[in-house]
Amino acid sequence: MSVRRCRIDKKTQFRLAELFVAEVTARTAADLVVIHRNSAALFYHKLRELIAARMAEAEPELGVFECDESYFGGVRKGKCGRGAAGKVCVFGILKRGGKVYALPVEDASSKTLLTALKTKVLAHSLVYTDSLPSYNILDVSGFRHRRVNHSKTFVNKRGNHINGIENFWNQSKRVLRKYNGIPRKHFFLFLKECEFRFNYGTPKQQLATIKKWAKL
Numbered sequence: 001m002s003v004r005r006c007r008i009d010k011k012t013q014f015r016l017a018e019l020f021v022a023e024v025t026a027r028t029a030a031d032l033v034v035i036h037r038n039s040a041a042l043f044y045h046k047l048r049e050l051i052a053a054r055m056a057e058a059e060p061e062l063g064v065f066e067c068d069e070s071y072f073g074g075v076r077k078g079k080c081g082r083g084a085a086g087k088v089c090v091f092g093i094l095k096r097g098g099k100v101y102a103l104p105v106e107d108a109s110s111k112t113l114l115t116a117l118k119t120k121v122l123a124h125s126l127v128y129t130d131s132l133p134s135y136n137i138l139d140v141s142g143f144r145h146r147r148v149n150h151s152k153t154f155v156n157k158r159g160n161h162i163n164g165i166e167n168f169w170n171q172s173k174r175v176l177r178k179y180n181g182i183p184r185k186h187f188f189l190f191l192k193e194c195e196f197r198f199n200y201g202t203p204k205q206q207l208a209t210i211k212k213w214a215k216l
Contacts, residue, residue, distance in 0.1 A: 001065060007041060008035065014216045021206045023086050023175065048189035050213055053194045062122040066162040067092045067129050069108045070169045072191075075183065089165055091116045101198040102168070102191055110137040117143075123216040128162050168198050 005014065012033055021030040030040035071087040091113055092102040102122045105112050114137050121127065123142035129135040138145040146161050166180045172194035176182065182190050200206045210216070 005166070006043060006046060010216060012197065013043065013214070017047065017173060017210045017214065017216060020044055020047055020205060021203045021210060022045070023132060023178070025178065027126070031143070045186075047089055047210065047214065048193050051210075052189055052192040053211055055192050055195055057102070058099070058120060060120050060122045061098070062094060062125050063098065064096045064126045065121055065128065066096065066165040067113075067117060067127055067135070068092050068165045068169070069105070069113070069119075069163050072173070072176065073184070073187065079172060088184070091189065092165045093120050094162075094168060100165065100168050100195055102172075102195050104191065108132065108134050110134045114138070114141055128160060130162060164197065168194075171198055 008016070012035065015033050016029055017126075017185060019032065020039040026031070026044045029044075030037040033040070042072055060123070069089055069091050071089055073086065073088050089105050090102050090109055091105045091108075092100060092194050093099045093116075102117075103116060110133075112133050117127070121143070124144065126146065127138055128142040128146050128148060129138070131147050135147070146160050148162055167213070172191070175194050176190060196209075197206065200209050
């Protein structure tokens with residue numbers, strides 16, 4: 001898979017890919033490479049579609065995982081956090097020593113989270129979560145389950161923590177904040193961009209990966 005039906009010449013595509021990796025917005029990138037801002041926005045969109053397709057290729061694995069849910073966007077009025085009005089619930093799965101996977105979910109119910117977990121985590125894996133009651137279902141679903149009670153501690157000597165996935169949430173919200181609002185229909189693609197940035201290390205590594213995937 002590559003960037004298809006793109007009328008921008010390869011040299012400009014590569015320059016735009018560099019700016020994308022550097023977290024330069026499409027509007028600013030268009031000004032720097034001297035093309036119409038809609039052309040730059042469309043190319044960025046194609047890159048995010050390519051990234052999302054590649055992220056979807058990951059198969060379920062056996063290992064040690066951290067799982068958590070977080071909330072993005074919405075109007076900050078009234079209740080915040082779990083159940084906040086207008087926000088998108090996102091479920092995150094981080095394999096320790098591996099990669100993160102995140103997807104929007106309808107809610108944080110036991111059934112929803114278990115279904116999402118099984119798309120990337122094989123039975124008998126060790127799964128760390130916080131103390132949300134929805135995760136109790138993991139105890140009877142073929143997983144080894146450890147809870148972290150954040151009202152008491154964030155990490156203990158046994159390695160009970162979910163600091164890795166929480167680091168992903170912090171990084172993702174920093175990346176998305178600069179866009180000053182994202183259309184809900186495109187949120188999934190921007191989330192996959194955050195996933196890509198977290199999984200592929202340095203900007204140099206990210207650019208090499210984008211260049212390979214997009215055949216630039």
